[in-house]
Amino acid sequence: MAMEKVAMDTSTSINRPLRNVFEAADTRQKQARKRSLCVINEHFEPAFNTVAATQIVFQQPVNLNSSDSSQLHH
Structure with missing residues (x-):
């Protein structure tokens, strides 16, 4: 029984450094991997921000007032 315990302790102590x-x-x-993804994010983030700002600037509200729509049809 004591030999089995020594054998288990030895195998555990050998496996522990390998696991570490x-x-x-x-x-x-x-x-x-995290550093790589951060670099990619920092590289593309200004481009995404520019595109988003451009989309906001060029959006125009749709007017559905009857007077505005009658002017469009004439």
């Missing part, structure tokens, strides 16, 4: 290495690598990949 994989977790660290996964964390680095996630951080790199």
Whole structure:
């Protein structure tokens, strides 16, 4: 029974550093992915803001008043 416990403790202690290495690598990949997405967002954000502002400027309200519509038909 004591040998089995030692064997379990040994396998657990061997796997723990490997798990830590994989977790660290996964964390680095996630951080790199987030940095990449931030750069893309910062690059395209001014263009999106310009387009949105342009759409707001060029929008015209639709008048459905009877006097305005009669002038359009004549």
